[in-house]
Amino acid sequence: MRIQTNLSFYKLILLVLLFSASAKAQIQKVEPPFWYAGMQNPELQIMFYGKNIAQYEASVSNNVVIKNVEKTENPNYLFVTIDTQNLKASEFVFSFKTKNKVAFTQKYSLKERRANSANRKSYDASDMIYLIMPDRFANGNPKNDSDANLTEKGNRAEPGGRHGGDIEGIIKNLDYISSLGATTIWSTPLCEDNDKQHSYHTYGQSDVYKIDPRYGTNDDYARLSAEMHKKDMKLVMDYVTNHWGITHWMMKDIPTKTWFNQFENFTQTHHRREVLTDIHASKIDKEICTDGWFVPSMPDLNLRNPLVAKYLTQNAIWWIEFANLDGFRVDTYNYSDPAAMANWAKAITNEYPNFNIVGEIWMHNQANLAYWQKDSKIGAIENYNSNLPSVMDFTLQSQITSAFNESEGTWDNGLIKFYNNFAMDYLYPNTNNILVFAENHDTDRMNDKFKYDFPKYKLAMTLLATIRGIPQLYYGSEIGMGGDKSKGDADIRQDFPGGWNGDKNNAFTAAGRTAEQVKYFDFTSKLFNWRKTNEAVHSGKMTHYIPENNTYVYFRYTDTKTVMVVFNNNAKEQTIKTNRFKENIQNFKSGKDIISGKTFDLTTEITLEPKSAVVLELE
Template identity: 70%
Template sequence: MNKIATFPFINRSFLKKITLFLFFMSLSLNAQIQKVEPPFWYAGMKNPELQILFYGKNIAQYQVSVSNAIKITNVTRTENPNYIFITIDTKKVPATDLIFTFKNNNRESFTQKYSLKKRRENSAQRKSYDSSDMMYLLMPDRFANGNRNNDSENSTIEKYNRELPGGRHGGDIEGIIKNLDYISSLGATTIWSTPLCEDNDPSFSYHTYGQSDVYKIDPRYGTNEDYVRLSSEMHKKNMKLVMDYVTNHWGIKHWMMKDLPTKGWINQFENYTQTNHKRTVINDTHASKIDTETCLNGWFAPSMPDLNLSNPLALKYLIQNAIWWIEYANLDGFRVDTYNYSDPKGIATWTKSITDEYPNFNIVGEVWMQSQAQMAYWQKDSKIGQIQNYNSYLPSVMDFTLYEATTKVFNEDDGSWDKGMIKLYDNFTNDFLYPNINNMLVFVENHDTNRFNQTYGNDIRKYKMAMSLLATIRGIPQLYYGSEIGMIGDKNKGDADIRQDFPGGWEGDENNAFIKEGRTPGQNEYFDFTAKLFNWRKTKSVVHFGKMTHYIPENNVYTYFRYNDKETVMVLINNSNETHKINTHRFKENIKDFKIGKDVISELTFDITNEIIIEPKSVLILELK
């Protein structure tokens, strides 16, 4: 029996209309927005064009308009109907709320509010870090657990397990905030934290380099608001916050990986292809196309999809994400992971877009190369890059050749033609290759390397020589958390061993190295030296921006001077196992009429008119008077 016939007051025409109405209502509901990125923006940006990603089922079928007489300059749809990219012109638009209206051909519609917020005063002219700073590198999961309530979180897969060396140990943003005074007491002015955005990989997510949402702080570290609070608390203490940004890859669990905006959002091969890591192919005139493609487009690891910076949509997304974090969290700089693994043109555009918006903003790139020429190629305005008509616009690079030298030199007791302190001397002889030699990050270890104190068997004499070097040469010195208390770690045992928990960062730790009373005598010896050295450096513009003259090492003793019109500092590093008498007449061009030098660590005064006696495996940093 026809059931409609039993209800004579409902005719077929009316039922058809109801069915169509429900069908189009379902389409409208399906298209309700699940993601808007950036989630909001700022009025008064130098580049007024804003590309907004809207994500929702079948959203591409809708036509879009926006309130406040805002001009839509571009609408991009891809092969994926769940995305639409709307570009608007925000020029001369004040901070306000906008309303986006989405309508389909059947007149069904919905709206989405979008905010343009007011920027901080002088935001574009913000000061960044430079060679007057000392940077403290920490891994938040391994530094300090300030909030036990976020050790595990329902929305993330991996749970707290401090018993697992490579597991989540519970360190967080609150732990950093609670220990800012400790970091500052070391003479550090800047904190570089490894990434804090969400990494929802099911295991080994503690390093957070496989990010799953780049607009969201990992809830096991805290909230976006906590990150803003960290920045605010640091600025109250005249400290600077540097975000570790990753342009080359995301994590396999990134929310887009389940439903890519377009196939070209990431680099893909017919079969899984890993990068060959040979970044020399980028400027190698003899390189094959397949080697170059594999280097730039191959994945860093199976769990880290390679982002395609030659895709305009993806590139714009990453540019805006970076700028959004600068504005939102009031950041003072970036360190960029695996900088030269990305498409060279794309990464240069990314960098220039940020520094165009913020002319004083410093960005240091990880360019892990074994040649000064290869590293210098990547610094802004490099003459080496100009040979191939290339400018990366990257203000700063990490001095990996210096790092490599410091992993060996302090065990080479007898200086020779190519051993001992000559390695340091030779490193600096190539400084002419860099367009901005003072804007280099200098270090003896980081989160990817063997611990310095492991390499040198906790010989504090060698630690003192290395730290004295970092504190007195050109560039921005970087200290890795725990070095200042003698922490060790063997990379041969895995990354977790070089990323151990800082003692005292967890309730119940027997050794609390955050306070003098909690440190062992050995830890205090490391700490006291480090703090005295870098607190001295804090006020020394002669070291920050002064010139350098160095002398060919003799008997494995390296001598150099930092000087300006007002001050001169003489540094002697004796890397031999013998006491040496240093004849000072050789250094007359720098010593001039100075008579004495006061050592900044021991505070002893030395007569420098004839000779200086220096103990084995030791350093003198003399302020000349």
């Protein structure tokens, strides 16, 4: 009897092990991997992936209601939608049956949300955003420079290769970023990118639920967010809705033929996004714009497919909850179907009413930009509302790197470019919520365009710090870094000096900076730390005056504070009579320059040095 009992016991153990192994073999992926209780939208679409999983009938424990089960022509996918209304944080079990017998089960968790998660505060015009390419910023953990399961290995000698920067490197340098006056970090994507080469930019993602191991882990990303919040800083995720990478795991086994946009022959987008608002545009031009692939290595996602739209919406919300994010920047925003993107943005802002999302609308016409901002009157003409809170001011960006190089003002050159840009602000529904910048990871480097002329850099930074909108600074510019885009993208994405063991120059520390780097850093830090405290440039009104002699004057003001900004873009000293600005100067007698501390008498005239600007707090 004792022998038989033991045999029965071992048989039971064997059966349990076999059952467990069967379940693991059957279900290869579950996405989202878990979810959260108490979401405003109670419907949760869970994707189960595994060999012939669609042949099984799904059920779930704990009286959880299954609202829909959807199968596609690919039997390896099953999309199960459940109702989470009134469900508390708990674990329940999905059972998969065949012929009324349970073949295997899968546990699933609803986790507790953070307190007041839905009302999280996002970034706004009181913030300054610091843009990082993590692979090029700092290598905090050299052990993860390569990963056995990913193709491209670390190779810092290759300009376009993986250099080893990671999440740990960002965490270790948060104090440096904060010392600049930056309150927010936008990092280019961190999810896994298994391209054979140039994977460091990470816009061709191969798994959107997993941080690339060469950057760290999902928990490292959540830790970055937590460490930033301790310092009263905000984390913005770079989200990509338009495309994935050619090595995305679904490309090996596509859920449905309509998951990605496909033509009979490979078709690349023509990048002419004007067709989306062009009332005369042909259907084929519009189709190629939204459905054509960005590049051959980036399959174009079809957001008109409800399964895809739900997948991307839930993935975005999952990251917000998991990593406690403070906002999104969305790549190639208007390359996707406009109606689908409006629904995506609305679903996220329904869950998080204060959540800010800025879209990359890379166009150089204010009407085209304003069309894409939420509640645009231009979009309303066609009954369209993008639901996108913010857009990137590319018109201003291109003018910054040209206007400050034009020392002689003409009818349409020099500082008049800025006046004309802001004169079009009536097109925008919310001018305070526009991202303003001189450069980013895709554009020419500002310092290179200025030929490393420090006075021009100061002019550009002064403009960004004092105009309407949310300023963004690209890593390294604050120490004089540049790069020539004509030499390739790697040249405008160079390693930050001091981010790697053995670097001869460590610009992360005051003692490690060269004299030239100190000059750039100290000015930038003083300017943007002042900006943190001045509500007039966060949310104040703006009055500007037509430039004369390539000088430009504007005021930012509230009921209690007035800031006067004066630019001299000439190669010679300029004296400016102040009586012209009486409506804003009013009874103020003087103004104190926030950089030099010098007091300027405003009763008659002020004199500015060549290629200089002053930011005056009026007294």
